[in-house]
Amino acid sequence: MYDNDVGRWQPDARGRLEQAAYELFRDQGYDRTTVAEISARAGLTERTFFRHYADKREVLFGGAAFLEAELVRALDSLPKGGSAMDAMRIAVETIAGHMRGRRDLARERRAIIAAHPELQERDHAKRAALTRALAEAMRRRGMPEPEASLNADVAVAVFYVAFSRWLDEAQQRDLVEIVREGFDHIAALGSGSRPRRKTPSP
Amino acid sequence: MYDNDVGRWQPDARGRLEQAAYELFRDQGYDRTTVAEISARAGLTERTFFRHYADKREVLFGGAAFLEAELVRALDSLPKGGSAMDAMRIAVETIAGHMRGRRDLARERRAIIAAHPELQERDHAKRAALTRALAEAMRRRGMPEPEASLNADVAVAVFYVAFSRWLDEAQQRDLVEIVREGFDHIAALGSGSRPRRKTPSP
DNA sequence: CTTCGTGACGACAGTTACTGACATCGCTAT
């Protein structure tokens, strides 16, 4: 679904558009670069840009749909026996793994979004969509409705907090590890004691 | 601050723009009405519309800033002695009181927003801003940080859920009453029993 | 009474995000 164009045109038009956009946003800022510029640098026309992205903002959120799909896929492929929180933990750790090697890009992206309210709006919308998709997947596993949405909220919050820390920390830890600590912290809240482990028990 | 224009132009330009917008949105839909149309119906120019509203969407969210200000004002004017949840309850009930007599308008507004993703984005952003403002006010009352944000989240969630029910219910109850029930429900969660009251104890 | 801002608006031109309609041309299946 991502590998288009092997014949008449250069391949990976989407990827070229995204890369061109990041370069231009970094060099001259988000609102000083036009869609026409992005398209030209990618060797395409403005019209084609809007065939790949519904609007200018979406070029910064191409990964969100992939992330959502991966999260749901990971959760659906898990046996339905174990605890619900464990299932969510595994699914979230799965998508956290997909971030490996993209920290610098993610930091650039965050800086751009932080400087533009319209992009923050879109970011929140993507988070809400991710949460809804996760809640729906939990419902498919048999969890009733207040719990499904509440647990999805918590799991997505853990992911976002971990993601933010991952970008902030000076030493470069693995995001999956930070996510795991987050879920440990949540579990500790329920048991009334301090976190049971900092790494998986031997 | 809201009562401009008593001389050379008709008064209440903002109000006229808002009313014109609602009428046109109701008659021909949000995206089939242009800012030029709204401005003309209000007896103003397009340029003036954008002096009052940062963009076309904002004309539907003029009340949000007022609501936020009222919520903070109500909370700040409360004595700092009592319980934190009681203070939030009183503040939220105060702004709930401001909705009286605007149910039909609110339902129209909700229908418009529900039909347009861009407006839902803005709606979520306004809710986030309200939550942040409430958390900050709670911090001013001495509540430390994880609690302030978490409690603000809960209080705003109660308000939004109550608001939605208020619009849905066939018989027209008072929003303040529904908000009160919501806070009762939350309090019951903490005490481990069912809600203590459905209406204020006699 | 004059003068001097100041605030709210109009007029106008310009940019740019976004859309619709139609043409082009390699690829694949029949």
Next chain:
DNA sequence: ATAGCGATGTCAGTAACTGTCGTCACGAAG
């Protein structure tokens, strides 16, 4: 071959949003 399909190009158009300057009532200062 040919017919359809899919990704793109071309072109024209709409409407959201911005910068700049001019206008005119008002109120304060002189």
